[in-house]
Amino acid sequence: MAEITLQVNGEQRTLSVDPRTSLLDLLRERLGLTGSKKGCDHGQCGACTVLIDGRRANSCLALAVAQDGRDITTVEGLADGERLHPLQVAFIEHDAFQCGYCTPGQLCSAAGMLGEAGPSYVTEDLLADPELTAEEIRERMSGNLCRCGAYANIVSAISAISAVGAVKP
Amino acid sequence: MRPFEYALATSPADAVSRYQPGTMYLGGGTNLVDLMRLGVAEPQYLVDVSRLPLDTVEPVGDRLRIGAAVRNSDLAAHPLVRGRYPMLARSVLAGASGQIRNQATVAGNLLQRTRCPYFQDVSKACNKREPGTGCPAIEGDHSNLAVVGYSDECVATHPSDMAVALTALDAEVHVTGPRGDRVLQMPGLYRLPGGEPQFDTVLGPGDLITAVELPEPPPGVSAYRKVRERASFAFALVSIAAVLDVGGDGVIRDCRMALGGLAHMPWRAESAEEELIGAPVSDEAFARAAEAELYRARPLPRNAYKVPLARRLIVHTLRELAT
Numbered sequence: 001m002a003e004i005t006l007q008v009n010g011e012q013r014t015l016s017v018d019p020r021t022s023l024l025d026l027l028r029e030r031l032g033l034t035g036s037k038k039g040c041d042h043g044q045c046g047a048c049t050v051l052i053d054g055r056r057a058n059s060c061l062a063l064a065v066a067q068d069g070r071d072i073t074t075v076e077g078l079a080d081g082e083r084l085h086p087l088q089v090a091f092i093e094h095d096a097f098q099c100g101y102c103t104p105g106q107l108c109s110a111a112g113m114l115g116e117a118g119p120s121y122v123t124e125d126l127l128a129d130p131e132l133t134a135e136e137i138r139e140r141m142s143g144n145l146c147r148c149g150a151y152a153n154i155v156s157a158i159s160a161i162s163a164v165g166a167v168k169p
Numbered sequence: 170m171r172p173f174e175y176a177l178a179t180s181p182a183d184a185v186s187r188y189q190p191g192t193m194y195l196g197g198g199t200n201l202v203d204l205m206r207l208g209v210a211e212p213q214y215l216v217d218v219s220r221l222p223l224d225t226v227e228p229v230g231d232r233l234r235i236g237a238a239v240r241n242s243d244l245a246a247h248p249l250v251r252g253r254y255p256m257l258a259r260s261v262l263a264g265a266s267g268q269i270r271n272q273a274t275v276a277g278n279l280l281q282r283t284r285c286p287y288f289q290d291v292s293k294a295c296n297k298r299e300p301g302t303g304c305p306a307i308e309g310d311h312s313n314l315a316v317v318g319y320s321d322e323c324v325a326t327h328p329s330d331m332a333v334a335l336t337a338l339d340a341e342v343h344v345t346g347p348r349g350d351r352v353l354q355m356p357g358l359y360r361l362p363g364g365e366p367q368f369d370t371v372l373g374p375g376d377l378i379t380a381v382e383l384p385e386p387p388p389g390v391s392a393y394r395k396v397r398e399r400a401s402f403a404f405a406l407v408s409i410a411a412v413l414d415v416g417g418d419g420v421i422r423d424c425r426m427a428l429g430g431l432a433h434m435p436w437r438a439e440s441a442e443e444e445l446i447g448a449p450v451s452d453e454a455f456a457r458a459a460e461a462e463l464y465r466a467r468p469l470p471r472n473a474y475k476v477p478l479a480r481r482l483i484v485h486t487l488r489e490l491a492t
Contacts, residue, residue, distance in 0.1 A: 002175060019175040019215070022202070042203050043269060055242075055271045061202045062272065065175045066195065066217050113267055118246030121262040121401065126251045142401035143266025 004068040008033070009077030017064045024048045024059035027074055035075035035104045039145070046144035049105040049112070050074045056112025058143075075104035078111060086161050087111055094157035098148035109144045110158050116140070132162040171211045178218050181345050181379050187216045188347065188375035194218045196238065196277030199269045204282060208291045209298060219274060223379055226250065231385040237276035237378045241331070242267070244275060254383060256391035256410050260334035263395045266402045276378035279332055279342065279358060282369065283325035283433075284404055286310055296322045297366040304366075307469065313406060316468040316475045318432040323366030324469065325433055327359065328404050333429035334393055336437050337410035340383050346376035356427070359434030369433070387425055389414025394486050395429070396478060405430040407479045413445075413490040421445045421454075428479060431466075438462045441483065450491045452484065459483040 005014045008031060015030060024041075027033045027050070036059055039047030043061040050059045051073040078085040087110050090096070097103045114132075122139045123130045130136055137155050146154065178184035184194065191213035195201060198219075204210035223236035226247045233249055244250055245261040265273065287293045287306050294302035306314055306324050314324040336356045344351050358370050372378075391412040397403040408429035414422045424445040426438040441458040448454040459480040466476045 019173060020170045020205075041206065043199055046266065046268060049268055052271075056268050057272050058199070058268045061197075061199050061269075063175070063195070063198060063202060063215075066177075066198065066219065068177075109268065112271075116242070116246075116267065118242075119251065119258070119262065121259070126255050126258055139401050140267055143268045 002065045007071040019065045021064045022060050023062040023064045026064040033074050033076050047102050047105040049108040051112050056109050075107050090157040090160045094153045096153040096157040097150050102146045106144050113140045170205050173212050173215050175215050178216050184216050184218050184377055185375055196274035197272035199273045200281040233383040235381045239275045241270040241273045253386050256393045257334045259393040260330040264330040278329055284328050285325040300367050311469045312471045315432050316466045318361045320362045323362035327434050333408055333427045333435045334410040336427035336435040337425045338383055340381050343380040344376050345379050356435045362433045387412045390490050392486055407482055409482050409486050411486050419450050421448055455484040455487040
């Protein structure tokens with residue numbers, strides 16, 4: 001067992017962990033934060049996406065023991081008390097989900113993505129900071145699968161937020 | 170997952186000194202943690218090298234030094250990479266997803282293992298995972314496996330996009346280890362499977378990649394193109410990194426070309442380059458160059474599509490670069 005300290009949604013947590021524990025299992029099983037979902041457990045679906053030091057990451061592929069000292073934001077930490085994060089409001093307004101299983105990962109991924117600098121694979125001019133068109137959003141969100149196929153409304157919800165400026169979590 | 174001991178390395182020398190049989194180095198973990206969960210990798214000791222002070226991209230004269238622990242996303246977003254080595258930025262952005270690029274390191278990207286379905290399934294035989302057990306891919310599902318340079322023991326492909334661009338750019342891989350420091354010029358980090366497919370690279374026990382160094386960018390225009398089964402977040406069926414320098418007289422002065430998805434390692438297309446240098450730009454010259462490289466392909470029944478796909482990708486990319 002190894003002792004680690006994490007900031008989880010603004011709260012300091014010190015835990016003794018088996019080195020085999022993924023960050024996802026730690027969040028869900030030890031801290032009761034079941035918002036982050038276990039979809040594939042192989043980094044292929046994005047349902048487990050959280051922010052590690054403000055950057056989106058697949059928590060299923062992160063060993064908890066290797067995250068000592070880091071700042072973790074899960075979907076539970078996006079809202080400010082009762083006030084939803086603008087992305088959460090936009091997802092509701094745009095009907096950007098059906099079953100909702102992928103939604104926490106979509107939200108965390110979008111929150112991280114909006115803070116990311118630089119081009120994507122579909123950006124024509126590598127030197128310019130591209131406008132977040134629907135094509136850019138689809139490429140940048142390709143690590144989050146939605147088996148209900150709510151993609152069209154996910155893209156429009158994120159477009160609505162990116163149009164009013166990047167939102168930091 | 171099999172139990173292991175975890176240690177955080179404080180310096181490259183500290184990491185190397187911690188090496189003992191059964192040790193693996195941990196970078197971002199995006200491939201290794203998955204392989205451990207699948208039972209494909211079973212380290213007894215995990216030495217975490219992801220926080221080593223090897224996380225900067227710095228110019229060294231006309232060259233660029235990229236630390237081994239630089240995250241893939243930071244590499245692709247770096248102004249010097251975007252400005253001077255656009256093909257490298259494109260290749261990194263062609264790989265994986267936003268989340269994975271945030272976690273994965275440069276050295277981890279180079280050392281990721283094949284995604285051959287048999288290698289990743291411990292209930293199946295695999296010479297790469299368990300030498301001597303056989304290669305069911307040759308008779309089975311080899312639809313995205315090698316068409317050149319493979320052996321009767323292994324038809325795996327290397328999955329990295331970044332390594333293909335680094336090969337075309339003549340990048341150097343800097344290594345430290347129990348036997349001292351050395352420099353490998355790409356694609357010399359890698360090897361063909363031959364009779365020992367368990368070795369993807371020429372690295373020895375305890376060797377640790379510390380940096381990748383790029384020489385001055387080659388003259389001309391460059392591109393990285395990737396063909397895959399869906400538009401994003403999929404491994405290459407075939408990919409190409411190419412640099413073309415055409416003189417005012419329409420004659421090709423220089424060309425660098427590497428192909429991905431075709432072999433156990435990034436495939437430097439030296440025969441195609443030789444065919445092109447000194448030739449006038451034309452579709453015929455591009456087709457001859459593709460043929461010069463691909464005549465040695467020995468596709469299996471379910472991956473024969475890769476040969477015409479690679480041919481068309483070479484011609485299309487060169488035509489695009491020449492106009």
